[in-house]
Amino acid sequence: MDSITVVVAVSTFTAGTAVAVGGIGPARGLGEALAKALEAIARQPEAAGQITRTLFVGMALIESVVIYAFVIGLIILFANPLMGYIVK
Amino acid sequence: MNKIGIFPETAFSIGPVQVTDTVVTTWLVMLLIAATSCLLTRRLALRPSLTQEIVESLFEAVEKTIKEVLPVDPWLVVPVLGTLWIFIGFSNLTGLLPGLKAPTADINTTCAFAVISFSLTHVYGIMLEGVGGYLQHYREPTWFLFPFHLMAEITRTVALAVRLFGNMLSGDMIALILLGVVGFLVPIPFAMLHIVIGLIQAYIFGILTLVFIAGGVTPESERRT
Numbered sequence: 001m002d003s004i005t006v007v008v009a010v011s012t013f014t015a016g017t018a019v020a021v022g023g024i025g026p027a028r029g030l031g032e033a034l035a036k037a038l039e040a041i042a043r044q045p046e047a048a049g050q051i052t053r054t055l056f057v058g059m060a061l062i063e064s065v066v067i068y069a070f071v072i073g074l075i076i077l078f079a080n081p082l083m084g085y086i087v088k
Numbered sequence: 089m090n091k092i093g094i095f096p097e098t099a100f101s102i103g104p105v106q107v108t109d110t111v112v113t114t115w116l117v118m119l120l121i122a123a124t125s126c127l128l129t130r131r132l133a134l135r136p137s138l139t140q141e142i143v144e145s146l147f148e149a150v151e152k153t154i155k156e157v158l159p160v161d162p163w164l165v166v167p168v169l170g171t172l173w174i175f176i177g178f179s180n181l182t183g184l185l186p187g188l189k190a191p192t193a194d195i196n197t198t199c200a201f202a203v204i205s206f207s208l209t210h211v212y213g214i215m216l217e218g219v220g221g222y223l224q225h226y227r228e229p230t231w232f233l234f235p236f237h238l239m240a241e242i243t244r245t246v247a248l249a250v251r252l253f254g255n256m257l258s259g260d261m262i263a264l265i266l267l268g269v270v271g272f273l274v275p276i277p278f279a280m281l282h283i284v285i286g287l288i289q290a291y292i293f294g295i296l297t298l299v300f301i302a303g304g305v306t307p308e309s310e311r312r313t
Binding site: 056 | 095153156247250251253254255257258288291292295296299
């Protein structure tokens with residue numbers, strides 16, 4: 001295998017793995033946050049507006065973790081900085 | 089929306105200046121919003137018509153959201169945040185039209201929005217608290233945490249930009265890949281999901297900006313009247 005093949009193969013594998021592994025934690029976190037918010041709304045329906053707003057903000061913050069993984073995957077696939085060393 | 093890529097493509101160039109398709113779409117959205125606003129505000133009346141009623145209720149919702157978070161006159165912030173919400177919302181939905189790419193699926197646009205949000209935090213903080221009062225909140229619990237305040241300023245701005253960019257780009261990409269694999273009826277549910285995600289992301293961008301602004305302002309409970 002020449003070096004381009006190795007870099008392409010490893011990059012493709014890593015990009016997929018990054019999104020897959022990076023998605024596990026945030027998915028569990030989002031589920032837990034939503035479950036807790038539903039419990040809170042069921043207990044105090046009059047505070048539903050404030051709980052929903054806080055939930056959205058919190059979910060956005062959790063979700064950004066998996067978005068970082070996704071963006072890193074994109075960088076590896078479409079703008080791989082290592083290719084510059086090999087393709088001269 | 090013809091090719092998968094994370095960089096904007098050059099639509100045309102005027103001399104050495106290259107105009108990307110993002111700029112073209114952004115100006116289209118701006119024209120659309122400006123024209124709609126002109127049409128809607130042309131015939132204002134004290135006994136509102138149905139369209140006026142709808143638009144007014146939209147702005148009352150914005151005002152109510154801000155009033156719940158900020159302890160000051162909401163109309164100081166409503167024009168800016170309303171613009172952010174409406175503009176990002178429209179931009180996100182542009183990606184659904186065939187042949188157009190959402191301007192927010194370009195990292196340059198979202199970085200510009202994040203810089204606006206970053207500046208707003210400081211401008212409102214200084215406007216409402218004064219320079220000295222605003223700088224106070226950097227040493228809030230102890231001086232020891234000052235570097236962490238600075239780090240938070242940078243990371244939350246980068247996070248704002250990357251979050252909006254990643255969400256919009258992923259929606260566009262899923263639609264494109266599905267169109268390549270199965271073109272018939274299957275992409276429709278994903279397009280519907282993309283509508284929801286686009287609106288929620290616009291809401292989240294605005295509300296995070298609002299929360300950051302509120303973070304630099306003394307809360308009501310500690311305010312002496």
